[in-house]
Amino acid sequence: MTTADENHASAELLLGGWYTTEQLAEIIGVDPSTLRRWRTSNPVQGPPFVRMSGAVTRYSVLDVERWLANRRIDPREADT
Template sequence: MRTAKCAQDGIRSPLLTNTWYSTSDLAACLRVNASTLRRWRTAQPPQGPPFVSVSERVIMYSALDVEEWLHSHRTVPHREA
């Protein structure tokens, strides 16, 4: 009988090898309060970066999702010609 593994045959999913942040870790990285992330998550519709509810009290953020979200919210000023 085989035991369960996260990745089969040595092939690891980018999702599982990606860095994950807790609410407090991501808040520190973004230099916002953790309550800001909680407010974004509970807004209707939800705002902020995508998140995964691991359990009722554990929320995780993928570094890849956060990076994509930050890029999508970038403002690039245009110079007048």
Template sequence: MDSKEYVQAKEHEQDERTSMSVVSTMRQRTVLEPGGWYTTEEVAAMLRVDASSLRRWRTARPPQGPPFVTISDRTTRYNGADLITYLNGKRVDPTAAA
């Protein structure tokens, strides 16, 4: 193995470790803080949906999904209290439907 192949192998190994740590981090349960602000990726991980779903919901007309704040063209945040209210409003109680 020459030095170029060695460097490529090490870079690939590092990429695999990084992607695994991101996956394990996203699988951790997160407690929603009512006063907290969350990124699209954090909310997606909590809801166990892809971040592209949240982006699609935001750009739908009319907008769908949880309430959000657009800070700039590239920065959107979700408030913890809004997320809790949104999720509680989506809750279905099967005993109440009977």
């Protein structure tokens, strides 16, 4: 990745919005403890996250959208 690409990616993260664990849990329909468990599992599961401090974790809206898009299964293309 070039410096320009890295700068663009950083700008997207900063301007794209952020979810708290509780907000994201409500949006995707899971309990907040599920997101916490995914973050601490080995290997780590769930959407990418940023640990701002020991007690503050945020999820980039753009990362969540990408994570969900990658998990999407089109029934017409799914293996049976």
